[in-house]
Amino acid sequence: xxxxxxxxxxxxxxxxxxxxxxxxxxxxxxxxxxxxxxxxxxxxxxxxxxxxxxxxxxxxxxxxxxxxxxxxxxxxxxxxxxxxxxxxxxxxxxxxxxxxxxxxxxxxxxxxxxxxxxxxxxxxxxxxxxxxxxxxxxxxxxxxxxxxxxxxxxxxxxxxxxxxxxxxxxxxxxxxxxxxxxxxxxxxxxxxxxxxxxxxxxxxxxxxxxxxxxxxxxxxxxxxxxxxxxxxxxxxxxxxxxxxxxxxxxxxxxxxxxxxxxxxxxxxxxxxxxxxxxxxxxxxxxxxxxxxxxxxxxxxxxxxxxxxxxxxxxxxxxxxxxxxxxxxxxxxxxxxxxxxxxxxxxxxxxxxxxxxxxxxxxxxxxxxxxxxxxxxxxxxxxxxxxxxxxxxxxxxxxxxxxxxxxxxxxxxxxxxxxxxxxxxxxxxxxxxxxxxxxxxxxxxxxxxxxxxxxxxxxxxxxxxxxxxxxxxxxxxxxxxxxxxxxxxxxxxx
Amino acid sequence: xxxxxxxxxxxxxxxxxxxxxxxxxxxxxxxxxxxxxxxxxxxxxxxxxxxxxxxxxxxxxxxxxxxxxxxxxxxxxxxxxxxxxxxxxxxxxxxxxxxxxxxxxxxxxxxxxxxxxxxxxxxxxxxxxxxxxxxxxxxxxxxxxxxxxxxxxxxxxxxxxxxxxxxxxxxxxxxxxxxxxxxxxxxxxxxxxxxxxxxxxxxxxxxxxxxxxxxxxxxxxxxxxxxxxxxxxxxxxxxxxxxxxxxxxxxxxxxxxxxxxxxxxxxxxxxxxxxxxxxxxxxxxx
Numbered sequence: 001x002x003x004x005x006x007x008x009x010x011x012x013x014x015x016x017x018x019x020x021x022x023x024x025x026x027x028x029x030x031x032x033x034x035x036x037x038x039x040x041x042x043x044x045x046x047x048x049x050x051x052x053x054x055x056x057x058x059x060x061x062x063x064x065x066x067x068x069x070x071x072x073x074x075x076x077x078x079x080x081x082x083x084x085x086x087x088x089x090x091x092x093x094x095x096x097x098x099x100x101x102x103x104x105x106x107x108x109x110x111x112x113x114x115x116x117x118x119x120x121x122x123x124x125x126x127x128x129x130x131x132x133x134x135x136x137x138x139x140x141x142x143x144x145x146x147x148x149x150x151x152x153x154x155x156x157x158x159x160x161x162x163x164x165x166x167x168x169x170x171x172x173x174x175x176x177x178x179x180x181x182x183x184x185x186x187x188x189x190x191x192x193x194x195x196x197x198x199x200x201x202x203x204x205x206x207x208x209x210x211x212x213x214x215x216x217x218x219x220x221x222x223x224x225x226x227x228x229x230x231x232x233x234x235x236x237x238x239x240x241x242x243x244x245x246x247x248x249x250x251x252x253x254x255x256x257x258x259x260x261x262x263x264x265x266x267x268x269x270x271x272x273x274x275x276x277x278x279x280x281x282x283x284x285x286x287x288x289x290x291x292x293x294x295x296x297x298x299x300x301x302x303x304x305x306x307x308x309x310x311x312x313x314x315x316x317x318x319x320x321x322x323x324x325x326x327x328x329x330x331x332x333x334x335x336x337x338x339x340x341x342x343x344x345x346x347x348x349x350x351x352x353x354x355x356x357x358x359x360x361x362x363x364x365x366x367x368x369x370x371x372x373x374x375x376x377x378x379x380x381x382x383x384x385x386x387x388x389x390x391x392x393x394x395x396x397x398x399x400x401x402x403x404x405x406x407x408x409x410x411x412x413x414x415x416x417x418x419x420x421x422x423x424x425x426x427x428x429x430x431x432x433x434x435x436x437x438x439x440x441x442x443x444x445x446x447x448x449x450x451x452x453x454x455x456x457x458x459x460x461x462x463x464x465x466x467x468x469x470x471x472x473x474x475x476x477x478x479x480x481x482x483x484x485x486x487x488x489x490x491x492x493x
Numbered sequence: 494x495x496x497x498x499x500x501x502x503x504x505x506x507x508x509x510x511x512x513x514x515x516x517x518x519x520x521x522x523x524x525x526x527x528x529x530x531x532x533x534x535x536x537x538x539x540x541x542x543x544x545x546x547x548x549x550x551x552x553x554x555x556x557x558x559x560x561x562x563x564x565x566x567x568x569x570x571x572x573x574x575x576x577x578x579x580x581x582x583x584x585x586x587x588x589x590x591x592x593x594x595x596x597x598x599x600x601x602x603x604x605x606x607x608x609x610x611x612x613x614x615x616x617x618x619x620x621x622x623x624x625x626x627x628x629x630x631x632x633x634x635x636x637x638x639x640x641x642x643x644x645x646x647x648x649x650x651x652x653x654x655x656x657x658x659x660x661x662x663x664x665x666x667x668x669x670x671x672x673x674x675x676x677x678x679x680x681x682x683x684x685x686x687x688x689x690x691x692x693x694x695x696x697x698x699x700x701x702x703x704x705x706x707x708x709x710x711x712x713x714x715x716x717x718x719x720x721x722x723x724x725x726x727x728x729x730x731x732x733x734x735x736x737x738x739x740x741x742x743x744x745x746x747x748x749x750x751x752x753x754x755x756x757x758x759x760x761x762x763x764x765x766x767x768x769x770x771x772x773x774x775x776x777x778x779x
Contacts, residue, residue, distance in 0.1 A: 185712050187530050187537075187577035195714075224495075224579040226712055230516050252714045256726065263721060263745055265752045272715035280536060280709065286763050289536040289562055290709070291756035365748030412713055414731065 007083035008049045013056060021123035022051040029345040033315045036199045036283055039342060040104070043126075045085075048133040052081035054118065055125045062115035063127060068462035069168075071095045073112055073127055080130055086143070089134040093147055097171035097213070098164070098461060100139060100206045101193060103132025106458045107336050139209055146216045150177035155475045158183060158242040160227045160415060163191020164457040165248030165448025165464035167214065172468030173246075174217040178475065181242075182219060185226040185414075188279065191250055193457070195279040196271070198309050200316065201339075204278075228414035233422075233444060237485050243478060244443045244471045247430060248464055251449035252412035256405055257301065261359030266295070266367035270306045270406035277313050294319040295401020299370055301325045301356055302406035303333040308340065310404045311348045322348050323398065327355040327375050327388040353377070353388065357395065359403060369399045409454050419444075421486075429453055436470030437463060441486050443478075445471050494574035498551055504633045506558040507601070508567050509543070515550030517542075517580050523608035524586030524703065524735055527552065528711035530577035531566050538562055539708045541605030541680075541734070542581060543634075552578075555604030555633065561760035568768070582711045583734045586701075590617040592675035595667060596642070597660050597689055599625045599681025603634050605703060606680045611641040613678075619643050621671065623663045625681070629654030661688045673698055679738060683750060687743035694739045702738035704729045707752060720746050 011019070025041040026032070032039050043051065055077040063073040071092055079088035092099045108114075108128035116124030138145065155178045159166045162184040170180045188194050190207045215221065227233060227249070236242045254269030256262050273292065276282040280290035298314040300307050303326035314322045324343070326333065329352045333340060344350070353375040360369040374394035377386035411428045423431040423440035430439055430446040437445045447463030449455055477483045496513040503509045517527060526541040544553035558564045586609050594613050598606035603624055614620045622642040626632035627650045639645055646663045647655025656663055660681070668674070677700040679689040686702040693700045706718040706729045718729035723740040727733065 185579065186710065187579070195710075224577045225516070226579060226582065229580060229582055229712075230520060252712075254714070254716045256716070263719060263726065263749070265749055269716040272709055272717045275709050275715055281534070284534075285756065286760050288534045289532075289760060291753050291760070293753070293756065365745065365751075414712055 005045060005083040005085065007081055008053055010081065011053055016054050016056060017118065017122055019050065019054045021054070021126055022047045022129075024126070024129050026342075029347070032200065033312075033346050036316055038203050039200050042136050043129055043133040045083075045137070048080055048130055049083060051126050052077045052130060055081070056117055058117055062117065063112040063125075066112040066115040068111065068458050069096050069465060071112075071131075076134070077125065077127070077130055080134060085134050085137045086145070089138050090145060092131060092134065093145060096461070097147075098167060098210050099131050100135035101164070101202065101210060102458055102461070103128050103130075103135055104202050104206075105197060105456075107456060109337060111458070139206065144213060144216060146213060147175055149175055149217060152179070153177040153475065153479075155179065155243045155478070156181070156241060157244045157246065157471060157475075158236045158240065159246045159248065160233075161191055161248040161250055161448075161450075162189035162211075162221065163193065163248060163250045163448065163460065165250070165450075165460040165467075166191065166246065167210070167464070168461035169246045169248060169447065169464035169468045169471075170214055170219045171217065172465050173471060174214070174219050176468070176472045178472070180219045182214075182221050183225045183227055184221065184223045186279065187223050189221050189223060195275045196306065196309070198274065198278055198313050200312065201309065226414060228416075228418035233415065233419040233441075234486070237443065238487075243485060244445065244475060246464070246467050246471060247415060247439070247444065247446040247450055248448045248460070249412055249415045249450045250460075251409040251454040253410040254405070255408045255410060257356060257407065259356060259358050261361055261367070262405070264359055264361035264367040265365050266293070266402045267359055268402065268404050270300075270302070270310050270404055271409065273310055273404045274306070274313065277317070283317060292317065293402065297321045297323070297398075297400045297402075299323045299325050299398065299400045299403045300406055301403065302408070303328070303335055304406065304408070305335050305339055307406035308335045308343050310406050311343050312346055314402070314404070315346050315348065319402075323400070324348055324350045325354050325356055325370070325372060326350070326352055328385065329353060329377065332385045355388065355390065360397065367400065367403055369397050370403055371395055371397050409449075411450050411453075416450075427453060432467075433470070435466075436473065437467035438470055438474070442483055443474065443485050445474075494576065495578040496574040497569060497571050499571050500569060502567075503555070504630050506567070507631070507633050508556045508558070510554045510556060510566075511551050512554060512575065512578060513550060514552050514578050515547075517578065518545040518550050518552050519547045521545040521552060521581040521608075522585035523588065523612040524605070525581035525583045526605075526711070526734060527554070527578050527580035527582060528708065529554070529575050531562060531569070531575050533576055535565070535576065536562055537577070537709060537711065539582075539705070539711055539730070541703070543604040543607050545608075555601065557601040560757050561764040564761070564764055564768075579711065582730060584732070586612065586678075586735055588612045588616050593619045593621065593671070594676045594678060595664065595674045596620060596622045597625075597664060597677060597679040597681070597685075598622065598638070599660055599685040600627070600631065602681030602685070602703070603632070603638065606678070607634055607637055607641070609678060609680075610638060614641045614643075621667060621674065622646070623648065623660050623667065625649065625660035625663070625685075627651065659688065660685060661692050664689060664692060668696065668698075675699070676701070677738075678703075683743055683747045686738060686741075687747070690738035690741065690743065700738040701735045702741055703734045704736060704741065704746060705734070706746060706749060720749070
């Protein structure tokens with residue numbers, strides 16, 4: 001390395017408040033819409049240390065409570081200020097094994113940063129950017145820090161799904177000394193981090209790096225393996241000899257609108273659109289073999305983070321006009337503010353208060369347009385957001401070549417349907433104990449989107465980690481003979 | 494990597510691969526398919542499993558060269574491998590003793606028919622098979638199908654083998670001579686399955702078709718394979734691939750299969766340009 005980092009001094013509290021929050025450099029909008037490289041460029045060491053100087057080091061820090069995995073934020077920020085980046089990262093990794101990912105995709109503005117004491121009068125400490133900085137520092141210096149592992153327990157745990165919940169669960173279990181195998185249906189591990197979140201928001205090299213870290217911790221990765229098809233949960237116990245199973249199969253089932261014309265060619269689920277581009281690298285067609293087509297005008301229905309990813313991906317694939325169709329307003333949009341702002345900078349045409357009524361097509365079966373109804377906001381609904389109400393006679397049509405449906409995902413039933421005795425709620429999500437994440441089948445645990453419905457990466461990671469504690473406790477009881485592995489008959493997938 | 498144990502050209506542009514995939518071989522049931530990613534930069538394509546050998550830990554796939562991906566696979570040799578093979582996917586064929594079942598297989602659809610016909614025969618059905626192709630050498634797997642059929646009829650478009658004409662003509666003749674079967678299973682080009690469905694519908698003969706739509710993941714995640722059955726949207730990968738042929742909107746399926754035709758053309762031309770020398774050498778060898 002050779003570059004000796006010296007920290008920056010601790011400022012008096014009053015002076016800390018005067019330091020403005022440091023912006024993070026980004027690629028210029030007009031430039032970045034022509035490439036898939038990461039938009040946000042990260043902090044320099046100087047910026048990171050100066051930003052870290054702003055932290056008030058509260059005695060009773062609200063930010064830690066705001067973090068779903070309870071990272072000791074003041075401690076890692078202080079270490080950055082002192083120039084001890086390795087120590088800072090080690091501090092984060094005590095509670096969070098995937099900082100390079102969380103630093104990028106966590107909604108810090110709703111979690112740790114929103115409760116920062118500075119937020120009342122100034123801007124919060126840029127906790128997410130600092131987390132990202134130290135994680136990237138490790139990456140760019142070719143360092144790896146695998147945590148200390150406990151002595152081997154001899155227990156084997158199957159983790160189903162290699163998304164955020166599964167990765168976090170596997171990391172914790174490995175630390176406890178259990179032998180972990182992650183089963184992944186696709187040919188690359190990472191789940192939504194790989195097929196869903198685009199390169200420009202989360203470079204795939206970072207996911208690969210974090211997964212390689214797990215391998216170094218002794219976690220085995222079995223890709224091309226669909227639980228419910230290649231083997232069932234019960235077979236994992238009975239034939240593959242696992243002592244416990246964690247189900248982190250996520251929210252992989254795309255929802256469609258249920259309006260006329262949805263099967264026209266050029267109507268894609270967000271999952272299909274993003275999987276073609278991110279996992280299969282369709283942006284590089286014909287150098288790669290999987291195609292994707294946008295045409296000149298693309299509409300995306302929905303306004304969550306997934307919709308933002310689709311809009312910005314369509315722009316990068318070369319579409320001239322990219323239109324967001326959402327039935328409420330910007331205020332109700334579930335996307336992160338930063339994602340919305342980035343999309344706005346990239347000249348996405350937002351049509352707020354617009355609900356698609358029907359998708360239009362031609363005789364060859366190709367989509368040609370979408371009929372839209374203008375809405376206005378009425379009384380608040382069950383979600384507390386004001387309900388969109390149609391404005392009579394306000395319908396209009398726009399011509400489009402492609403429309404992507406990004407209105408949410410449900411639980412993929414392949415694993416759950418093939419597991420008799422597994423209690424599900426009416427949406428098809430697994431019912432799990434809030435503390436232990438135990439399901440209705442002894443030895444089977446679940447967490448992440450498959451339990452909560454589609455949520456965030458960090459919540460899934462938190463759940464995976466929590467489940468690891470539940471599994472660890474259960475395995476302890478199994479060793480003592482207090483509990484037994486399920487002895488259900490093998491079932492048909 | 495999933496190793497190719499053996500590979501042979503069983504008919505012009507038809508290749509039979511025996512692939513090492515022990516877990517899939519163990520679980521495979523007739524009617525199921527795998528998603529295959531041949532190379533790192535390749536695309537994932539669905540291929541119905543033609544046979545499996547749990548003891549040897551292998552599955553058999555029959556691949557017809559139609560586009561860039563399958564043409565690339567045709568150049569592979571035993572000992573090489575696919576990056577990914579995942580399955581067995583899809584809902585297995587519902588097999589029970591129906592009585593008399595007519596298995597109608599066209600072109601590449603004969604391969605997936607093989608385990609289904611075998612399963613139906615083992616369940617005690619009388620299996621009457623109708624296999625069709627453009628010309629004699631494209632009517633594949635004849636010996637294998639004969640082994641699992643009580644009677645078999647061949648058709649070719651050019652009359653070079655068996656009856657001249659379409660499988661539907663042979664099906665009409667079979668119904669005429671043998672009476673109405675209890676079930677018809679049709680696997681082949683969408684247009685063929687549509688024709689079979691239209692023929693059996695007025696006769697009220699229960700008919701199954703195994704659909705071959707475009708897929709990306711094959712596990713219900715992308716929805717690329719969606720079709721309409723009785724007006725309801727279904728995913729071929731998880732709800733199928735077999736459906737009541739009388740309820741399938743084949744026109745929609747046929748249109749949706751055309752989605753990426755221009756891109757398929759681009760990929761094929763690029764591939765052919767890259768492999769021109771090899772193709773020429775093949776011609777020269779005769």
